[in-house]
Each structure stands twice: as C-alpha cells, then as structure tokens.
Amino acid sequence: MALPQTVGVPAVRARASLWRRARTREAATALLFLLPLFVLVVALIFYPVYRAVWLSLTDKLVGYPERFVGLRNYAYLAQDDTFHAVIRNSLVFTVGSVGLKIVTGVLMALVLNNVIRGRNFFRGLFLLPWITSTVIIALTWRWMFDAFPGRGFFNSVLLDLGVMSRPKAFMASPEGAMMAVVVANWWRGFPFFGVSFLAGMASIPRELYEAAAVDGAAAWRRFWHVTLPGLKHVMIVTTLLSFILTINDFNIVYVMTRGGPGTATQIFATYSYQVAFGQLRWGRGVTISLFVVPILVLGIVLISRYLLRDRK
Amino acid sequence: MLDSPISRRSLLAGAVGASALLTLPRPAAPAVKKGTSLKLWILKTYVEPTNKAIEASAQRWAQKNGASVSVEYFTFEDMQTKYVAAIESNSTPDIGQLETSAPARFAGMGQLIDLTTFARQIEGQVGKAPANVSAVTMVGDKIYSLPWYVMGGFWYVWRDVFEKAKVKLPTTFEEAKQAAAALNRPKDNFYGMGQSWNRTSDGYGVMQSLMYSYGVGWAGKDGKYKSLKTPAMQTVMKWATDIYKDGIQPADTLTWTGSGNNENFIAKNIAQTSNGPSITFALENALAKATDAKDRKAKEEALANHVALPHPAGPDGRRMWAIAMSFGIFKNSKDPEAAMSLIAHLLSPEETVAVMKDSYGQFGPVLDKARAASKDYFNKNDNYRTFGRAAEWFAPTGWPGPTTAAAAEVQASNVLTDAPAKVIVDKWSVDQAIDWEDKKIKEIYDTLKG
Numbered sequence: 001m002a003l004p005q006t007v008g009v010p011a012v013r014a015r016a017s018l019w020r021r022a023r024t025r026e027a028a029t030a031l032l033f034l035l036p037l038f039v040l041v042v043a044l045i046f047y048p049v050y051r052a053v054w055l056s057l058t059d060k061l062v063g064y065p066e067r068f069v070g071l072r073n074y075a076y077l078a079q080d081d082t083f084h085a086v087i088r089n090s091l092v093f094t095v096g097s098v099g100l101k102i103v104t105g106v107l108m109a110l111v112l113n114n115v116i117r118g119r120n121f122f123r124g125l126f127l128l129p130w131i132t133s134t135v136i137i138a139l140t141w142r143w144m145f146d147a148f149p150g151r152g153f154f155n156s157v158l159l160d161l162g163v164m165s166r167p168k169a170f171m172a173s174p175e176g177a178m179m180a181v182v183v184a185n186w187w188r189g190f191p192f193f194g195v196s197f198l199a200g201m202a203s204i205p206r207e208l209y210e211a212a213a214v215d216g217a218a219a220w221r222r223f224w225h226v227t228l229p230g231l232k233h234v235m236i237v238t239t240l241l242s243f244i245l246t247i248n249d250f251n252i253v254y255v256m257t258r259g260g261p262g263t264a265t266q267i268f269a270t271y272s273y274q275v276a277f278g279q280l281r282w283g284r285g286v287t288i289s290l291f292v293v294p295i296l297v298l299g300i301v302l303i304s305r306y307l308l309r310d311r312k
Numbered sequence: 313m314l315d316s317p318i319s320r321r322s323l324l325a326g327a328v329g330a331s332a333l334l335t336l337p338r339p340a341a342p343a344v345k346k347g348t349s350l351k352l353w354i355l356k357t358y359v360e361p362t363n364k365a366i367e368a369s370a371q372r373w374a375q376k377n378g379a380s381v382s383v384e385y386f387t388f389e390d391m392q393t394k395y396v397a398a399i400e401s402n403s404t405p406d407i408g409q410l411e412t413s414a415p416a417r418f419a420g421m422g423q424l425i426d427l428t429t430f431a432r433q434i435e436g437q438v439g440k441a442p443a444n445v446s447a448v449t450m451v452g453d454k455i456y457s458l459p460w461y462v463m464g465g466f467w468y469v470w471r472d473v474f475e476k477a478k479v480k481l482p483t484t485f486e487e488a489k490q491a492a493a494a495l496n497r498p499k500d501n502f503y504g505m506g507q508s509w510n511r512t513s514d515g516y517g518v519m520q521s522l523m524y525s526y527g528v529g530w531a532g533k534d535g536k537y538k539s540l541k542t543p544a545m546q547t548v549m550k551w552a553t554d555i556y557k558d559g560i561q562p563a564d565t566l567t568w569t570g571s572g573n574n575e576n577f578i579a580k581n582i583a584q585t586s587n588g589p590s591i592t593f594a595l596e597n598a599l600a601k602a603t604d605a606k607d608r609k610a611k612e613e614a615l616a617n618h619v620a621l622p623h624p625a626g627p628d629g630r631r632m633w634a635i636a637m638s639f640g641i642f643k644n645s646k647d648p649e650a651a652m653s654l655i656a657h658l659l660s661p662e663e664t665v666a667v668m669k670d671s672y673g674q675f676g677p678v679l680d681k682a683r684a685a686s687k688d689y690f691n692k693n694d695n696y697r698t699f700g701r702a703a704e705w706f707a708p709t710g711w712p713g714p715t716t717a718a719a720a721e722v723q724a725s726n727v728l729t730d731a732p733a734k735v736i737v738d739k740w741s742v743d744q745a746i747d748w749e750d751k752k753i754k755e756i757y758d759t760l761k762g
Contacts, residue, residue, distance in 0.1 A: 063423055064421060146564070147562060147563055151579075166498070170564075171567045258511045260510060260566065260733065261737045262737040263733075264737060276396075278392060278724035279721050280721070282400075
C-alpha cells in the first residue's frame with residue numbers, strides 16, 4: 001500500500017528547512033572566521049599592490065598630489081641608460097649570488113648529511129650568517145675588501161704572504177665591486193640553501209642509495225642520479241624564494257657600495273630608493289620596483305605549473 | 313574739518329608718545345601659552361657634544377616658558393627619508409632643522425609657514441645673515457626658514473708632510489693637484505690626495521665647490537637651466553678625473569663612503585682631503601683620551617700638524633658649498649607662535665654661542681650678532697680662524713641662482729658625481745660625460761616646470 005504522500009511532505013520539508021538553516025549558519029560562521037583573513041589580505045596585499053600600480057601611473061612627487069600620466073614613467077625608464085645598467089646589474093647580482101648559494105648549499109648539505117656526530121652543532125654553526133644582521137655582514141665584508149694594508153683583511157693577508165707587493169683595491173673596479181656584493185650576499189644566504197637541501201636529503205629513501213650501490217654506481221653517479229633528482233623540488237622552491245629575495249635586496253649594496261663606483265652596482269632597490277627618497281619622485285621610484293614584478297610573476301607561474309605537473 | 317581743534321600741547325604730546333612707542337623694542341618673539349608642547353627635529357652630527365648642546369638649549373627655553381620640547385634626531389643618512397615619510401604621512405614636527413636645499417623643496421610643497429614677518433621682527437634681536445646664506449632660506453621674496461649655521465668643508469693637509477717635501481700649502485685646485493703629485497709615495501702606501509666622487513656631501517659638495525670656483529653653474533642667476541657644455545666645465549671635469557688617472561690617490565678612493573676620507577687622513581694615508589671640522593674634533597678628542605705620555609705626545613703632534621685650509625679657489629674665485637642649517641616651521645604645527653618663540657631663543661647670540669662652544673669649530677654661525685659674539689672662540693688658532701670664515705665663502709646649491717627644487721634634485725640625483733665616475737670607471741671621454749650630465753640636468757629642469 002502506498003503511503004499517502006501528503007502525510008510525509010511537511011516533515012520532509014521541515015527537515016530540509018532545518019538542514020538549510022544549519023548550512024546557512026555554518027556558512028555564516030565560516031565567513032565570520034574568514035573575515036579577518038580577508039581584511040588582512042585586502043589591507044596588506046591587495047591595497048599596497050593596487051596603490052603601487054596606481055602610483056607608477058602618476059607623476060607623484062613627494063609633498064604634491066599625484067597626477068595620472070599613463071605609462072610615461074615606464075616609457076622614461078625604458079630609455080633611461082642608468083636603468084638599463086640597473087637591470088643588468090640586478091640580474092648579474094641575483095644570478096651570481098643564487099648560483100653560488102646553490103653550489104655551496106649542496107656542498108654544505110652533503111657534508112652535514114654525512115656527519116654523524118655533532119650534526120646539530122654544525123648545522124647551528126653554519127646558520128650563523130643567516131641569523132646575523134645584514135648590515136653587520138655588509139660592514140664586515142666591506143672591511144674585508146678594504147684596500148689599505150693593516151685594515152683590509154684580504155690585502156693584509158695577501159701582502160703578508162707575499163702573494164702581492166702592492167695592495168689591491170678590490171672594490172674600485174665595476175667587476176670587483178660587483179664581486180664583493182655578490183660574495184657578501186652569497187655568504188649571508190647559503191646556509192638557508194644548505195639547511196633546506198639537508199632536509200630534502202633526509203627524505204630520500206635509503207633504499208635508492210643501496211640499490212644504486214649494489215648496481216655498482218660510484219659516489220658521483222649516486223649523487224647525480226639519486227640525490228639531485230630527489231632534491232629537485234626543494235631546489236626549485238629554495239631557488240625561487242632566494243631569487244625573489246635577492247633581486248629585491250637593498251641592505252648589502254647600499255651599505256657596501258651605495259650603488260657605486262659610478263652605477264656599477266646600482267640595483268632595483270637602491271636605484272628606486274635614490275629616485276623616490278633622494279629625487280622625491282615617488283611615481284618613478286615605484287615604477288622601478290614594479291618593473292621586476294612581471295619577471296617574478298612569470299617565474300612563479302612557470303615553476304608552480306612545473307611542480308603541479310610533476311605531482312600529477 | 314575736525315569738530316574740536318587739537319591744541320599744540322596735545323599734538324606735541326601725541327607726537328612724543330607715538331615716537332616713544334615706535335622706538336620701544338617690539339616684542340622679539342611671540343608669547344607662549346603654559347603647557348605648550350613642541351616637536352623639534354635636529355641634525356645629529358658626528359660631534360656629539362653639539363647635539364647635546366642644542367637639546368639643552370631647547371630645554372632651557374621649555375623650562376623658562378613652562379612648555380615642553382621633545383627633540384628628535386635625524387642623521388645625514390636618514391635626513392631625507394625621515395622628512396619624506398613625515399610629509400607623506402602628515403606627521404611633520406613643529407620645527408625642523410633644514411639643510412641647504414630643504415627650505416626650497418619643502419616650501420615648494422607648501423609644507424613650511426611663511427616666516428617673512430617673523431624674520432624681520434627678530435632681526436634686531438638675532439641679527440642678519442649674509443646674502444649668500446640667507447638666499448637658501450628664501451623662495452622669491454618670502455622667507456621660509458631662519459639660518460643658524462654653516463658646516464663648511466675645508467681643505468685638510470698635513471703640515472709636516474708638506475714642509476718635509478718643501479711643497480707650498482695649496483690655495484687653488486691646481487696647486488692642490490700639483491702638491492699631490494709631489495707628495496705621492498705609493499710604494500709606502502701614502503698618497504698625495506684623497507677626493508672621492510661618492511654619493512655623500514664629501515662627493516657632491518666638493519664637486520659643487522670645484523664647479524662654482526671655476527665659474528661653472530648649471531643654472532643662471534634667474535634659477536633657470538643653463539647648459540654645462542662650456543670650456544670651463546671641461547677644465548673642471550679634467551681636474552676631477554685627472555686626480556684618478558695620475559695615481560695620486562688611493563685606488564679605492566671612489567668607493568669611500570662618508571667616513572673614508574676622515575679615516576684615511578687621520579691614519580696619514582693621504583696628504584690632503586676635503587672635509588668638515590669633524591677631523592679636528594676627532595684629533596682633539598683623541599688627545600683628550602691619550603693613555604700615556606708617549607701616546608699624548610704623538611697625538612699632540614698630530615693635532616699640531618693637521619691644518620684646515622680654506623677650500624681651494626679656482627680661476628673664478630673661492631666658493632665653498634656647505635651644509636647650511638636653518639629652522640623652518642611646518643604648516644601642521646599646532647602652535648606656530650610657540651615655535652617662533654623657540655626659534656628666536658635658539659638663534660639668540662647667547663644660545664648660539666653656547667652651542668657653538670661645544671662644536672669643535674663645526675658650527676659656523678651665520679647671523680651677524682652671533683658672529684660678532686663668537687670672534688674670540690674662532691681666534692683659538694689658525695684652523696679655527698678658517699672655520700670662522702665659512703659663511704664668507706659659502707655658495708648654495710644651484711649657484712649663481714637661488715636654490716630651487718630643480719637645483720636640489722640635480723644634487724640629489726648624483727649626476728654631478730656620476731659624470732666623473734663615467735670617465736674614471738666606464739672610460740667615457742670628458743665631453744661624453746659632460747653631454748650626459750647636461751642632458752640629465754636639462755631633463756630635471758624640464759620635468760619640474762609643470
């Protein structure tokens with residue numbers, strides 16, 4: 001016998017309504033919890049980015065109201081010879097520093113991975129440059145490259161050893177100054193790579209090494225075919241993060257060379273600072289900083305897609 | 313026609329009364345309400361006692377008026393950053409100490425109160441500054457800040473080194489270069505000169521002194537752009553770059569930061585350099601801290617042998633760019649009257665001299681009453697006599713024209729020192745560098761028109 005449908009309908013409707021109300025309450029609670037995060041994201045990420053993009057489209061001078069000028073700042077920088085040098089310098093500084101950090105980071109991780117006793121001690125020791133104030137690091141390296149014997153570390157040592165007869169002004173040439181800031185940046189950043197790679201190495205299954213050893217693979221082949229592929233994801237993420245931090249670096253170059261000699265070490269952040277705070281041209285200063293964003297966004301998108309594809 | 317005729321007696325009495333009123337000294341500074349609170353920003357120089365003395369002077373005013381003053385410092389390094397941040401966030405102080413180009417820049421932004429009437433009002437009390445100095449405090453015929461002192465750049469030399477080599481103390485840039493060649497001993501790591509074209513006032517300041525002394529300016533008397541492509545500028549650029557080519561300077565001179573020349577001069581690695589009196593301060597201070605008789609003797613000798621000469625002259629005269637400090641009142645000040653009263657207090661000859669006495673010669677008063685009161689102080693020795701004349705040789709940014717926002721930006725953009733660096737580092741020709749510099753300067757003047 002079929003149940004009279006009319007009897008069950010109100011009950012079902014009531015249950016559905018209760019369920020809907022519960023869902024609505026849940027959604028409202030979720031939204032309430034998400035609201036602070038939403039406000040933070042809008043206030044701390046979207047608004048500053050929007051403001052920066054807007055300022056780059058204006059002729060904003062400190063103390064004056066901004067006026068919309070379209071892409072004039074971009075057009076100016078596109079034909080500014082100093083800015084061309086800034087792009088070159090920033091890329092050399094970033095690629096040089098990050099490249100060195102990768103190589104020494106891998107070496108550091110390999111050494112620490114094979115140290116059985118005192119591994120934590122050495123890990124802490126290697127982290128010292130990472131936790132030291134950047135300004136102190138920059139001043140220290142500046143002192144080490146100083147040209148005067150008795151004051152500059154390298155000159156004093158090389159003269160005492162008889163390797164040179166006259167002191168060398170390491171930071172007086174464009175190449176030397178760039179080398180000095182790259183070295184300081186590398187020294188500060190390589191422990192981050194080392195510790196990250198060490199964590200990556202710990203996650204590579206031992207069996208892979210054992211199997212490779214049984215197959216007769218020497219240490220170098222084990223490194224090339226097991227360690228490096230195992231570290232691929234960590235390396236990509238670390239390199240990307242370091243690339244972003246290095247290309248936006250300010251302290252080391254500002255303290256060590258102020259962008260000199262001439263414009264030999266002027267990079268995005270230092271040039272942006274000079275234009276925005278020295279020349280008071282905020283619109284143009286912000287534009288200098290924004291020029292690097294498309295490069296970074298492209299890099300992030302490509303690497304993210306690559307990582308996601310690998311995971312699938 | 314008057315309803316009631318004025319008697320001769322009442323007319324005379326009125327005239328006498330009016331004359332008496334006119335001759336009475338007008339109030340030097342506005343009255344201060346009890347409990348007033350002011351924010352004062354001052355420059356923190358390398359000479360710490362000067363900083364303390366200024367702060368103490370401000371506190372004396374506060375005590376006398378039942379007010380309070382909170383003093384905040386900025387350094388040479390963060391001066392611009394601090395003011396820029398304050399202007400953009402509407403958190404400027406009541407009173408700010410302003411460097412050479414700041415009054416023109418900030419007045420142009422509408423940040424400073426017009427102090428023309430106040431300046432005239434206190435002129436009788438504090439005196440007047442020479443025209444070359446007061447020019448930096450004015451925009452058009454309006455006064456936006458009140459000048460206090462000039463921190464000059466002088467030509468430091470080691471007298472014993474010159475005497476030993478029988479070389480004449482230089483009075484011109486050319487003589488300085490010749491002396492450097494004669495005194496140069498690179499094998500002993502001793503060099504004839506140390507002049508960096510860096511991004512500090514030791515770089516762009518000296519470059520301006522050099523240019524102005526050769527009669528070269530990038531602006532005319534009207535403050536408008538003027539081309540730099542002249543034979544005189546070629547001579548300037550040649551001097552600026554020859555000193556690097558001839559090996560008469562340490563190889564790393566171009567990379568020195570603000571303290572590089574001080575350190576190398578005091579360490580006796582170089583025979584001559586341009587610097588403010590902070591070198592004298594360092595040597596006097598070192599002597600005061602001597603540990604034993606031998607150390608004391610060495611430091612006494614160093615102090616006696618270091619000479620601060622007037623900055624070298626050029627074919628067009630002796631013109632010295634310097635840091636000219638003045639006081640301005642920001643438009644956001646809650647109590648401009650009290651701010652004026654504090655400025656009048658700081659600028660008074662008594663307070664100026666009190667601060668100056670703790671400055672080791674760095675503080676060259678510019679107001680004539682304070683200059684008159686400081687004659688004894690600057691008679692201490694030859695170096696101090698030279699320091700005392702800083703205001704005489706002062707030439708402002710943008711000479712021979714007024715200091716304008718565009719002139720200030722030329723200095724801030726570093727083109728003045730980047731141009732010789734292009735010749736020294738990038739091996740450009742002198743003409744190429746001048747063309748580049750001229751183009752950059754013209755661009756600045758063109759874009760600041762609107």
